[in-house]
Amino acid sequence: MFVPILKLGFCLIVTAQSDLTDTEWKQLQFTLLEKVASTHARNVILDMTGVNILDSFAGRMINDIAQMIHLGGAETIIVGIQPEVAWTLVQLGLRLKNVITLLDLEEGIELASRQGSANSLALFTKKANNAF
């Protein structure tokens, strides 16, 4: 499955829309890191709302990707982790270092815009707020 990577200011938004296979995770790792480097992103939001099942490989992949992004100078925000997935991650003993986890995409974008990386969005919300 194709995983779209959207750019929003200095923030990348990655949405896994269903359970990914091992190769797809691997693929995502490559493309995402390329993208982080090429766009000089400061934040990467990984939206996992659509992921319902997670095995040890995928769990490790997520952790690895986050550490790699961290080394690349960006910060990972994981949002939309489902209860079952959260439990699996804990059972696997994955600590998810250097990762911020938030409830959903809305919160993730809010945080990113507060940190100034999702600039265009911050601008947009500001304008929208002023309009009302």
Add this chain to the structure above:
Amino acid sequence: MKNLPQSAISNPTSEEIEAYRIFWVPYEAHYDEIQLDVLAEAKKIPQFEKLISSIPPQMMVEQNKINKALMRGAILDGKWDDFINHQRSEGVKYAKMGLAFPLWFELLTSFRRSLNKHIIIDYKNNSTNLNLALEGMNRFVDVSMAIIGDAYLNTKEEIISTQQRSILELSTPVLQFRDRLLIIPIIGMVDTHRARQLTENLLNKVRDNRAKVVVMDITGVATVDSKVANHIIQTVEAASLMGATVILTGISPTIAQTLVILGAEMRGAITVGDLQGGIEVAEKLLGLKVIGPTTAERPVSAEKA
């Protein structure tokens, strides 16, 4: 539902049928007398007394007639399935009424005693038949009891499992306290099963209510073992993966000591002494501020004081 090896009961051997038939002759002849004997004995047991007095005599006569017809059908015409089904439903009925099982053996004893008397008198000149009749009676009573007992136990088990389910449902409420703030009071024993239920409940509620802070109050928990403590820690971690902060409150001195001795560090969890403090911290995390009544709004009684 687990079933007895029914085939053995519903397909008796020819010797068994022979024995049943011989035992049935005096039983049928003295059926009403025996019923009266058993009834008199039953009335001596308080629980049965209450039950019997609640059944109208007309109904009792009807029931006896049905019983007799079913036994007759089984023994003489081989209609065992009808008889077995009836006995089964009796067992279910007794279990639902909450009758103690041992009491039935009291009744059985008086039934045997009464029937024995008649069999011995009727067959006093025929020792072969006497023997067969006694054997038939014993086998018949055993078979009946096996069926009733099986149904009785099955029903009891069902009752217990439904109760267990409802206790589980009741025991882990997750309350929405404020916007994005959940409270989970845990009361009573926490075993592994309940802890798992709790985790599931909590994580789902975090998602459904978009909770940011969860206050877990364990004032009502007397003891915690290492497994459960570990489970709570994992729950806290899982909740934080979902973007929620868990505040643990009401850890009693005993539990605090146990946790430290067990070496279970409550990594990642914020712990606060009591529920009130926990809620205050939660409100602070959510950026809420509780404002007391201003002078104008202050209740009159407070003014006087």
